Amino acid sequence: MNLIVAVAELDGLFTWLYTQLTATGLGEPWVTIIQYGALAAIMFGALSLIALILVWWERKIAAHIQQRFGPMRHGWHGWYQTVMDALKLLQKEDVDITARDKVVFFWAPVMCFVAAFLAYIVMPFGDGLIVADLNIGILYILAVTTFTVIALLMAGWGSNNKYALLGGMRSAAQAVSYEIPMVASILVVVVFAGSLSMVDIVNAQSGYMWNWFIFRMPYGPIAFVTYIIAATAEANRTPFDMPEAEQELVAGFNVEYSGMKFAMFFLAEFINMFTVSAIATTLFLGGWHGAFLPSWAWFFLKTIAMVFLLMVIRWTYPRLRVDQLMEFAWKFLVPLTFANLLLGAWFKWAGWYW
Amino acid sequence: MNEAANPGIVFWVLSAIILVTGFMVVSLKNIFHCAIALVLCLSGVAGIFVLLGAEFLAGAQVLIYVGAVAILMIFGVMLTSNLAGKKIIATTSNAMVAFFATVLFGGGTIVTIFMTDVWRYSSESLPIDNVMFIGKLLMTEFMLPFEVVSVLLLAAMIGAIVLARDEES
Numbered sequence: 001m002n003l004i005v006a007v008a009e010l011d012g013l014f015t016w017l018y019t020q021l022t023a024t025g026l027g028e029p030w031v032t033i034i035q036y037g038a039l040a041a042i043m044f045g046a047l048s049l050i051a052l053i054l055v056w057w058e059r060k061i062a063a064h065i066q067q068r069f070g071p072m073r074h075g076w077h078g079w080y081q082t083v084m085d086a087l088k089l090l091q092k093e094d095v096d097i098t099a100r101d102k103v104v105f106f107w108a109p110v111m112c113f114v115a116a117f118l119a120y121i122v123m124p125f126g127d128g129l130i131v132a133d134l135n136i137g138i139l140y141i142l143a144v145t146t147f148t149v150i151a152l153l154m155a156g157w158g159s160n161n162k163y164a165l166l167g168g169m170r171s172a173a174q175a176v177s178y179e180i181p182m183v184a185s186i187l188v189v190v191v192f193a194g195s196l197s198m199v200d201i202v203n204a205q206s207g208y209m210w211n212w213f214i215f216r217m218p219y220g221p222i223a224f225v226t227y228i229i230a231a232t233a234e235a236n237r238t239p240f241d242m243p244e245a246e247q248e249l250v251a252g253f254n255v256e257y258s259g260m261k262f263a264m265f266f267l268a269e270f271i272n273m274f275t276v277s278a279i280a281t282t283l284f285l286g287g288w289h290g291a292f293l294p295s296w297a298w299f300f301l302k303t304i305a306m307v308f309l310l311m312v313i314r315w316t317y318p319r320l321r322v323d324q325l326m327e328f329a330w331k332f333l334v335p336l337t338f339a340n341l342l343l344g345a346w347f348k349w350a351g352w353y354w
Numbered sequence: 355m356n357e358a359a360n361p362g363i364v365f366w367v368l369s370a371i372i373l374v375t376g377f378m379v380v381s382l383k384n385i386f387h388c389a390i391a392l393v394l395c396l397s398g399v400a401g402i403f404v405l406l407g408a409e410f411l412a413g414a415q416v417l418i419y420v421g422a423v424a425i426l427m428i429f430g431v432m433l434t435s436n437l438a439g440k441k442i443i444a445t446t447s448n449a450m451v452a453f454f455a456t457v458l459f460g461g462g463t464i465v466t467i468f469m470t471d472v473w474r475y476s477s478e479s480l481p482i483d484n485v486m487f488i489g490k491l492l493m494t495e496f497m498l499p500f501e502v503v504s505v506l507l508l509a510a511m512i513g514a515i516v517l518a519r520d521e522e523s
Contacts, residue, residue: 101384101386103387104386104387104390134409135409135483135484135485136409136410136412136413136485139410139413139414139417140409140413142413142417143400143412143413143414143416143417143420144416146416146417146420146421147420149421150390150393150420150423150427153427154390157386157427172425172427176421176425179421194486195483195485195486196410196485197483
């Protein structure tokens with residue numbers, strides 16, 4: 001195994017933790033376990049906070065697009081509204097329906113929540129600010145995100161409710177279909193970076209702004225746009241939110257969930273959106289590269305810009321019909337992305353790149 | 355000997371997961387539960403691949419098999435007689451035949467493993483970035499098997515479309 005823990009900017013904290021722990025006389029393996037635990041706790045806390053902020057932000061953007069104010073009561077422009085909502089959801093009764101499939105019903109939100117966090121192990125938040133630079137980086141992310149599909153199917157089946165089941169089925173069909181164009185557009189980047197590692201991909205875009213993969217003409221912008229479309233579908237967001245189409249399926253796969261379990265699905269959805277934006281930043285927008293500001297600030301600025309784009313798309317476009325969704329994936333996106341992959345490979349082979 | 359003699363606690367935990375969930379796949383009555391057990395089993399196999407230093411294989415294992423199990427689940431749901439009502443029963447009708455076949459193949463494998471004295475292995479250390487080597491080998495030395503597998507999958511895909519298509523349209 002080559003798990004390289006390279007947390008350069010958190011190094012001071014971890015050296016301090018290490019000296020403190022070894023001073024107490026603990027054995028080496030325990031110290032390592034506690035250190036990894038601390039790292040996991042930091043990631044978990046930060047991502048939960050990000051998800052809460054994103055929920056608030058989404059509501060504000062939706063409101064302003066629809067010429068409303070949105071939440072205004074709690075704090076300045078309602079900034080801690082979602083914190084109160086989360087507290088409310090924690091206190092609510094956990095309705096346990098009688099006809100559910102007990103084990104599947106219980107584990108579905110847990111699996112969805114855990115799968116949402118897994119991708120952050122290889123996410124380069126800044127220069128050297130990464131938990132583990134796996135050499136299969138982007139493949140690892142693609143692999144662990146498939147667990148979300150299983151979780152949604154489990155939720156749909158476990159609820160024993162036809163709307164929930166239809167939501168889960170749609171989610172699986174959609175994710176399987178859009179996975180192909182997504183992988184094909186990511187492969188264009190992999191061809192030029194020559195590596196699957198997230199750090200290598202970011203390093204391949206160092207230098208000036210035109211080195212970013214989005215500005216590599218002509219295959220870069222095409223790959224970026226197709227990735228965003230496919231990723232929006234993978235994250236189950238409008239215009240591709242068929243799994244929870246409110247008008248048709250009440251709320252889709254999570255219709256029977258309440259309280260804490262619903263909150264887990266809800267937060268996982270927003271973390272997934274942040275993941276999609278972070279991957280887009282890493283692959284196409286040069287990752288942490290940028291002038292003047294520290295590297296992690298650039299990463300977060302770009303990611304938040306991507307999140308903003310996804311939110312504006314969500315609130316300005318209508319939902320697709322389910323057959324249109326499938327036709328768009330198989331008859332338009334798949335041929336386009338494969339043609340683009342061929343084009344990119346040709347440019348690489350001919351050496352027409354910088 | 356080296357670390358192969360004592361593979362460590364992670365190996366034993368993963369093996370236990372694989373064996374238990376693998377048994378659940380064939381013994382559970384509800385086909386949906388079988389599919390979930392299969393997800394756990396294949397994820398355990400991916401863990402073994404990681405232990406062996408084959409990260410690419412582990413990633414591909416999860417990506418392909420867990421994704422494929424999702425489709426299996428859809429089939430399971432589609433085969434249910436009425437949607438979300440009655441649970442489908444996964445019957446094991448040829449239990450005895452399956453048992454003898456398993457004993458034959460499993461026993462044969464185990465006997466072969468224990469009868470082999472000299473194992474072929476390389477003493478070279480694993481390259482850090484083995485993904486690149488896999489890619490190069492697939493495109494040069496193992497080009498023909500790679501292409502054959504591609505054609506096989508294409509044939510399977512066309513066959514599935516032909517079977518699923520409506521005759522009248």
